[in-house]
Amino acid sequence: MKIWLLGMHGVVATTAMVGAKALEKSIVDSNGLVSELPEFDGIEKIAPPEFDFSGHEIRWINEDAYDAALKHWNLNKHYDYEILKGVKDDLKEIIPKKGTALNCGPGVESLGELSAFEKEGYTLREIVDILRDDISEFVKNDGVVINVASTEPVVNFSKDYHDTLEGFETMLDDNITDHANASMLYAYAALKEGIPYGNFTPSVGSSIPALKELAIKNRVPHAGNDGKTGETLVKTTIAPMFLYRNMTVEGWMSYNILGDDDGKVLAHAENKESKVISKDSVLEKTYGYSPYSICEIRMFPSLVDNKIAFDFVHFRGFLGSKMKFYFIWDGIDAILAAPLILDIARFLYTAKKRGEYGVIREMGFFFKSPMDTDIVNTHRQFEILKEWYKNLGRPKGLPKKGILTLGT
Numbered sequence: 001m002k003i004w005l006l007g008m009h010g011v012v013a014t015t016a017m018v019g020a021k022a023l024e025k026s027i028v029d030s031n032g033l034v035s036e037l038p039e040f041d042g043i044e045k046i047a048p049p050e051f052d053f054s055g056h057e058i059r060w061i062n063e064d065a066y067d068a069a070l071k072h073w074n075l076n077k078h079y080d081y082e083i084l085k086g087v088k089d090d091l092k093e094i095i096p097k098k099g100t101a102l103n104c105g106p107g108v109e110s111l112g113e114l115s116a117f118e119k120e121g122y123t124l125r126e127i128v129d130i131l132r133d134d135i136s137e138f139v140k141n142d143g144v145v146i147n148v149a150s151t152e153p154v155v156n157f158s159k160d161y162h163d164t165l166e167g168f169e170t171m172l173d174d175n176i177t178d179h180a181n182a183s184m185l186y187a188y189a190a191l192k193e194g195i196p197y198g199n200f201t202p203s204v205g206s207s208i209p210a211l212k213e214l215a216i217k218n219r220v221p222h223a224g225n226d227g228k229t230g231e232t233l234v235k236t237t238i239a240p241m242f243l244y245r246n247m248t249v250e251g252w253m254s255y256n257i258l259g260d261d262d263g264k265v266l267a268h269a270e271n272k273e274s275k276v277i278s279k280d281s282v283l284e285k286t287y288g289y290s291p292y293s294i295c296e297i298r299m300f301p302s303l304v305d306n307k308i309a310f311d312f313v314h315f316r317g318f319l320g321s322k323m324k325f326y327f328i329w330d331g332i333d334a335i336l337a338a339p340l341i342l343d344i345a346r347f348l349y350t351a352k353k354r355g356e357y358g359v360i361r362e363m364g365f366f367f368k369s370p371m372d373t374d375i376v377n378t379h380r381q382f383e384i385l386k387e388w389y390k391n392l393g394r395p396k397g398l399p400k401k402g403i404l405t406l407g408t
């Protein structure tokens with residue numbers, strides 16, 4: 001199958017490509033891939049773990065995926081160099097197409113000299129036509145699009161242009177650039193071409209009503225938002241414990257530090273806001289009330305792609321006694337994220353092949369802010385994913401959707 005990566009030269013995208021090619025050549029095993037668990041037996045017949053890659057980028061666009069992967073490797077040394085050497089020839093053949101950076105905020109502007117269509121005076125309609133051609137020419141109805149581009153600022157929601165597909169098309173035709181941004185243009189291009197779309201970022205992507213309408217109309221599956229890989233994964237795995245024991249969480253502090261380009265982009269308040277909303281909302285969704293919360297993300301250059309989270313939880317038990325829980329998560333972002341890119345691609349592709357379309361809520365397991373469901377409890381999400389997979393392709397109307405109505 002084909003995977004079209006938005007943000008193809010990023011550390012997550014390049015690590016996913018290195019991993020996929022290394023897996024294909026048996027240089028590495030499938031450790032870290034959810035889709036290779038025995039629960040998802042049979043997926044290899046529908047979505048084999050062999051992938052061709054391409055994508056859109058806005059920087060280093062004349063360079064190939066190996067050049068980009070090597071730059072990230074030199075900074076991070078986040079896996080054995082022999083692995084990169086083993087897939088060099090495969091990555092040398094992968095060259096990105098120029099994309100759009102429309103309204104991506106000062107964080108993305110800070111990445112350096114950008115090559116993007118709107119800088120050359122293209123209209124919105126012209127941009128989406130090029131994006132559609134690029135994607136469909138490569139994917140040819142045999143793959144998916146995954147957004148792994150930098151986080152955009154929170155979108156300025158417009159009832160006129162985002163609420164209906166008709167309004168969205170008007171926005172494109174009338175070139176209303178204030179209300180459009182890159183991630184929604186990419187999502188529109190993919191869904192318009194009937195290609196499944198996964199949003200690994202907190203950017204808006206396909207989550208506006210207009211694009212959900214397009215996905216239903218064109219019978220395309222999509223899922224997002226924002227990959228759940230680190231501190232939020234731990235948080236949504238541990239947070240339900242307090243709920244099960246009927247203990248009240250008074251407050252939760254999460255302090256995240258990271259380096260790298262993701263850290264550089266998130267050091268800008270506008271870009272950071274999307275991420276904080278995404279990370280912070282899980283507590284209210286878990287408990288049904290909002291514990292006092294501090295959620296901070298700060299740039300720490302020397303960490304490069306390592307992300308460290310310090311969490312402090314203050315909780316109240318029997319007799320009103322207050323107790324404390326602390327944890328430290330020290331992860332390598334791209335190593336946690338890369339296998340999920342391949343998993344999300346395989347599940348979305350499988351969904352398409354089995355006739356599923358619209359928001360695939362059952363893939364919420366992979367995301368911090370899953371679309372159209374408030375279930376953030378990792379244990380429940382995993383059960384839902386398994387159940388959904390087991391029932392895929394069965395006639396509609398079976399209880400597979402019903403399990404989502406049981407609350408968080």
Ligand SMILES: NC(=O)c1ccc[n+]([C@@H]2O[C@H](COP(=O)([O-])OP(=O)(O)OC[C@H]3O[C@@H](n4cnc5c(N)ncnc54)[C@H](O)[C@@H]3O)[C@@H](O)[C@H]2O)c1
Pocket residue numbers: 006007008009010011012013056057058059099100101102104108111148149150151152182183200201202226227228229230261262265332333334336337
């Ligand atoms: N564990 C994780 O690493 C993790 C978890 C959840 C979400 N994410 C999200 O995944 C995304 C990628 O993370 P990363 O660490 O690879 O970041 P990165 O900065 O290394 O890569 C992002 C890439 O996207 C490119 N880009 C930016 N805007 C673009 C646009 N409009 N069109 C095309 N390309 C564009 C950049 O040039 C860069 O090469 C971020 O949004 C991040 O928040 C990462």
